[in-house]
Amino acid sequence: MTVLVIGSIALDTLETPFGKVEDELGGAGSYFSFAASALTPVQLVGVVGSDFPERHIETFRSRGVDLRGLQRVEGGKTFRWSGRYEYDMNVAHTLDTQLNVFGEFEPNLPESYREAQFVYLANITPRVQLEVLDQVRNPRFVGLDSMNFWINNPDTKRDLTKVIQRVNAVFMNDAEIRQYTGKYNLFEAARGILALGPQVVLMKKGEHGAVAVSREGVFVAAAYPLETVKDPTGAGDSFAGGFMGHLAQSGDTSWAGIKRALVFGSVIASFAVESFGVEGLLQMQPEAIEDRFETLRNCTIFDSLPRPAAAAGT
Numbered sequence: 001m002t003v004l005v006i007g008s009i010a011l012d013t014l015e016t017p018f019g020k021v022e023d024e025l026g027g028a029g030s031y032f033s034f035a036a037s038a039l040t041p042v043q044l045v046g047v048v049g050s051d052f053p054e055r056h057i058e059t060f061r062s063r064g065v066d067l068r069g070l071q072r073v074e075g076g077k078t079f080r081w082s083g084r085y086e087y088d089m090n091v092a093h094t095l096d097t098q099l100n101v102f103g104e105f106e107p108n109l110p111e112s113y114r115e116a117q118f119v120y121l122a123n124i125t126p127r128v129q130l131e132v133l134d135q136v137r138n139p140r141f142v143g144l145d146s147m148n149f150w151i152n153n154p155d156t157k158r159d160l161t162k163v164i165q166r167v168n169a170v171f172m173n174d175a176e177i178r179q180y181t182g183k184y185n186l187f188e189a190a191r192g193i194l195a196l197g198p199q200v201v202l203m204k205k206g207e208h209g210a211v212a213v214s215r216e217g218v219f220v221a222a223a224y225p226l227e228t229v230k231d232p233t234g235a236g237d238s239f240a241g242g243f244m245g246h247l248a249q250s251g252d253t254s255w256a257g258i259k260r261a262l263v264f265g266s267v268i269a270s271f272a273v274e275s276f277g278v279e280g281l282l283q284m285q286p287e288a289i290e291d292r293f294e295t296l297r298n299c300t301i302f303d304s305l306p307r308p309a310a311a312a313g314t
């Protein structure tokens with residue numbers, strides 16, 4: 001089944017200890033699309049300016065991403081983000097965010113998008129996330145991501161709470177969960193988010209993996225043990241793309257299906273961070289995805305304790 005995604009489509013300028021790029025293709029919606037399209041068809045909703053290079057449009061096309069929901073504003077400027085990572089690459093330092101055409105964006109979904117069953121509200125203004133959700137008729141599973149930029153401001157935080165109340169899964173990293181709930185303990189914080197309505201909270205913990213918390217239990221997925229990490233930008237969106245892509249592909253939204261999707265998220269994110277920008281996702285091959293899934297399974301599977309021998313005579 002198809003996944004519909006709304007999120008930033010950006011020109012990113014970023015620096016890590018391993019290199020620097022300027023005005024390269026990025027954005028939460030882009031990373032998500034390239035990640036999920038390895039598993040299932042993707043419909044993208046978003047907006048770019050007339051400065052958005054045609055070669056990037058071709059990149060989306062080459063992955064079969066449906067672009068009927070992508071608007072181009074003539075004379076407008078594309079969303080831009082600039083960030084830096086130090087040696088602790090789990091923390092992104094935002095240097096600049098320019099909403100540009102996203103500031104005025106009023107999404108209008110093509111008819112073919114409105115029946116979407118799986119919807120992902122990637123990081124962007126919560127008002128835009130809500131407007132997209134309002135136009136999808138009867139979604140089966142909706143995921144949501146956000147970040148400190150929207151949690152810091154009381155107005156956008158209020159809108160974010162309205163979105164959280166309408167989704168099945170909330171993706172946040174540990175800092176964002178603490179910031180949103182005002183609670184330090186992550187399990188207590190996750191319970192607070194579940195109390196607003198979602199079925200599961202997916203806590204992203206960078207190189208330490210991810211944890212799902214639902215009313216059915218807690219599940220921990222390790223990060224894939226990579227020896228080369230060059231650029232963590234988009235890891236969260238790629239994780240979500242792997243997760244939602246697998247859910248849509250399998251159609252299994254049970255707790256068991258969610259646990260497996262979490263492992264897919266970790267696997268797909270590992271391809272994103274190995275190279276700069278979206279390159280790692282574009283090079284990813286189906287056999288390599290399966291290999292990494294099995295490796296991760298073998299890294300984390302273990303036997304239960306031996307059963308105590310039955311007492312003599314009983």
Ligand code: AMP
Nearest residue numbers: 008010026027081123149233234236237
């Ligand atoms: P991630 O590393 O998964 O959190 O996502 C990185 C991507 O998010 C970058 O490519 C940015 O263009 C995009 N981004 C950064 N800040 C924002 C924001 N405030 N709203 C939407 N997208 C953003």
